[in-house]
Amino acid sequence: MDFEKLLVWQRAKALAVSLYKELANCGDVAFKSQITRSGLSVPSNIAEGMERFTNTEKRRFLSIAKASCGELRTQIMIGGEIGYIPALLADRWINETREISKMLSGLINRISD
Template identity: 70%
Template sequence: MDFERLVVWQRSRRLAVGVYRELADCRDFGFKDQITRSALSLPSNIAEGMERRSVKEKAHFLWIAKGSCGELRTQILIGSDIAYIAQPLADNWIAETRELSKMLCGLINKISD
């Protein structure tokens, strides 16, 4: 299955692009680096996993992607708390990370059957 066709990959890619664009002018380089890395890690690990041969390897990278999703959600929450991310946008991104996490669980279960 081509990872580009997966809705979870498409949505995580859009989220990563949104994070990069929104924080392009952030002068807190430590925060910016950390949140953009976790955002980029999400679609990247989905892609890497889906390109692997064995189900075990695929699932491993999808679990890593799920972990990155939780990391990203934490950073969004903190970014909102310190006023780096506007609350309405943070709420949208938090909801999206929750949905992506559920989608990843579903994909892991599907490929593991």
Template identity: 55%
Template sequence: MRFEDLEVWKRSARLSADIYKELSGLKDYGFKDQITRSGLSIPSNIAEGMERVSRAECVKFLLYSKGSCGELRTQIYIGMDIAYIEKETGKKWISETEAISSMLGGLIRAKKNRNP
């Protein structure tokens, strides 16, 4: 299966692009760099994992992606608290990271339990 066909990859890539667009004018470059990197890491690690040959390597990169999802959610909460991210936008992104994380969990389980 191609990573481009995975709904979790499509949603995470869209979320990453949304974060870049929404925060393009933010002058706190440290925060902007960190949150955009964690957002970009999610679809990137899905793609890298799906391109790996071994199941173990695939799962490892999917786990990295899931971890980045938690990192991104944390940064969104902080961004909302310090008024870098509007509450409604932040809530939408939080909901999307939760959905993506859940989808990744299902994909990881499926990859682990698949017969070789």
């Protein structure tokens, strides 16, 4: 299956784009770098996993994507609490990371050896 057709990849990519756009003017370069790298990691690992040949490899990269999603959610929570991310946007992004994480769990469970 082409990863581009996966709704979970589409949503993760859209979230990464949103992160980059919304945080473009963030003055904390270290925070911006870390959160955008986490956000970029989610769709990138989905893509890499789905391009792998074995189901074991696919699950491994999807698991990495899921872990990056948790890392990203943590950073969004912190960004919201310290005022770098407006509360409504932080809530929207947090909910999206939760949904993406659930979708990844389902995909991982569907891929068997």
